[in-house]
Amino acid sequence: MNVLHLCESDIDNGGARAAYRLHQGLRSLDCNSQMLVRAKFSNDKTVIPDRSLRTRLGPPASGLPLKLYSKRSGAMFSPQWFPDSFASRVKQSPADIINLHWICNGYLQIETLTRFCQPLVWTLHDMWPFTGGCHYNECCENYKVSCGSCPQLGSDRPSDLSRWVWRRKAKAWNGLNLTLVATTSWLADCARSSALFRSSRIEVIPLGLDTEKYRPHNRYFAREAFNLPQDKALILFGAMNGTSDRRKGFHLLQPALQRLSTSGWQDQLELVIFGASQPEEPIDLGFKTHYVGRLNDDLSLALVYSAADVMIVPSVQEAFGQTASEAISCGTPVVAFNATGLKDVVEHQQTGYLATPFETEDLAKGIAWVLEDQERYQKLQTQARKKALQEFALNVQAARYLSLYQQLLN
The missing domain is CATH 3.40.50.2000 (Glycogen Phosphorylase B;)
Known part of the structure; x- marks a missing residue:
């Protein structure tokens, strides 16, 4: 054919x-x-x-x-x-x-x-x-x-x-x-x-996606590759023009992170952003933030997903959400809003957390829910990888x- x-x-x-x-x-x-x-x-x-x-x-x-x-x-x-x-x-x-x-x-x-x-x-x-x-x-x-x-x-x-x-x-x-x-x-x-x-x-x-390229990598070495801290839980956000495109939900992520930083997570978490360079004027996101720039190859993307503990995709509208499926394939749970195409990609409390649209308080709650229980977190990782192999391969x-x-x- x-x-x-x-x-x-x-x-x-x-x-x-x-x-x-x-x-x-x-x-x-x-x-x-x-x-x-x-x-x-x-x-x-x-x-x-x-x-x-x-x-x-x-x-x-x-x-x-x-x-x-x-x-x-x-x-x-x-x-x-x-x-x-x-x-x-x-x-x-x-x-x-x-x-x-x-x-x-x-x-x-x-x-x-x-x-x-x-x-x-x-x-x-x-x-x-x-x-x-x-x-x-x-x-x-x-x-x-x-x-x-x-x-x-x-x-x-x-x-x-x-x-x-x-x-x-x-x-x-x-x-x-x-x-x-x-x-x-x-x-x-x-x-x-x-x-x-x-x-x-x-x-x-x-x-x-290629589930052999987008697979879980050793977290220690993944963090070493981007010079990221080993002793912190890392929240990941990324999209093409993600900090400037309102549809990608950066304006909703910011208050959610600020709320999270005042609820006991301040010294435990740091933020990683890809797809954007560090702005000249600092943005208050509640946590120390690492900008890793635009990543153009599959290996770099798989490594940054593997370096993170949780991926946040706070889009207002998304036809699918490839950053979510890529993260899931790397065994990284995803937090998103229970709206538009992301409802098909993320399974609530199975491969991540779907927050009430478009409530920043629940988005912050979802991040905490993913990270606060280690045994539950490991199940989320396993189920995420399983979903990718079954549905996204x-x-x-x-x-x-x-x-x-x-x-x-x-």
Whole structure:
């Protein structure tokens, strides 16, 4: 079977890494899988970059309509209007199935999907496929009817950019041979409630990872690698732009940690943050904080997860939450809010703790609950690793996709 994955890039962000991991998993099962990307960062010969002029112009051109909205928020918004050259590239491919992934940042024009002849599988990495341009809806539910008056654009006009994007999707995607794969039940429910996809076939398959790379490492040596203290319990937080992206919940983590520091844990805990550099102006987080910067390789990530006693993922909205699944695979319990996609990744009091959304007091309570009982903590570690092997292993994910592909081809 020949499978072609379309994704904006291969390994430089969460959605790209997720697509690349599936690609690797399929190849390990002897599937002829390839990736076609705009920006290639790996050395993998089965990842093919498109270096055409249109592809280079796509990212800067795609955002031009946003200049009309001076009051828009800083959240990502993708109109995807600029023409691309991928239809002709796909025609040259022997693909039996096309698997779409994260196709924004000027990568793929909305209308291009109508030019593909193969069955389409679309792995949903966020909400963009069924909105008028936003990647997460925040509190807006316009996507359930038709977008317009978009709060993220700062617009009060029904016929704004979001309505234009939504209408283009509705027109172009009507009647496509398209199957959606949501990474969590929450994301599947959102897609089913959308006006664009309420009649579509939607499957749920969790994101996978290499459980041999993401495995428990010796804690002493893991801490030595990052020059972290051996005599403290370590709380870990990390995400791309995690301290500045409000969706990642740093504004909720801060008061939770400050509360924890005044409840008897001050001398026992320290904080580790990856994905961000130490700010010029110190942030009061209640504990001594170690910034280890951006980690780009699997081994460094596995080591920092193994160095920590508990991982905190306080996201307000998360389609899946790969930092949570990566930590769990390394045997590190996770504390998160009982909301959105993380409900599928973390099992309450089995592999971590799910706090009441979005109560910082309960988030602090969850951290303490994970750490305060050593026997219970060891059970959490064991159950976390077991869940990763059963649900997140690459061969498990790849086998489920192969089964779906075969159904569609039959």
